Amino acid sequence: MSRQPFDLAGHVERSRNGPCFICEMIAGNPDYAHHVIARDGDSIAFLSKFPTQPGYALVCPTAHVExxxxxxxPAQYLALHAVVHRLARALKQVFDAERIYVLSLGSQQGNSHLHWHVVPLPRGVPYERQQYHALMAEHGVLEFTETEMAATAAMIAAAYAALEV
Known part of the structure; x- marks a missing residue:
């Protein structure tokens, strides 16, 4: 699957000067809608709008914490990481991934809402296209239709729900 060019400058501008996209999504703002995989009172897991790999997802607390x-x-951290771990297991099932990457990114200068990127690495990706290269939007993003995104979220959600906590 080929990557399409990504407007990194526009993304940086929105991240630094726009509202918190995670809070807007949680509040139900349709301009910030994402395909949700799982949600409970304290956390939410959803697909990235700018995936560099199929199944690229994020996990965040529902409260705005930075x-x-x-x-x-420590208990809240462990609860969030239980969601990350469960999502990783679901992604591994759905995508038969070689590895699941987990990163916490963002800063006080942009994308300040605490979040983790949980990304399946497909089997067979050459080493030089793994790790950071596999995650960097600077190398382009994958484009999926809304129907494809909804189907992907539903497959991951079903695998997630079937897993024991």
């Missing part, structure tokens, strides 16, 4: 070390308790 600092891992200061804004959440």
């Amino acid at each position: 600092d891992l070390a200061e804004d959440i308790s």
Whole structure:
């Protein structure tokens, strides 16, 4: 699957000067709608709108928190990582991934809402296109139709729901 060019400058501008896209999505703003995989009272998992790999998802607390070390308790951290782990297991089933990448990105300067990227790496990707290369939108993003995104989210959600906590 080939990657399409990505408007990185526009994305940076929105991230730094726009509203928190995660809070807007959680509030139900249709301009920030994403395909949700799982949601409970404290966390949400959803597909990235700008995936560099099929099944690229994010996990976040539903409350707007920004600092891992200061804004959440150890118990909240472990609960969020239980969601990350369960999602990773679901992604591995759906995509038969070689590895699941997990990163926490963002900063006070942009995308400040605490979140984790949970990304399946397909088997057979050459080493030089793995790791950061596989995740960087600078190398382009995959384009999926809304129907394809909804079907992907539903497949992952079914696998997620079937897993024991």
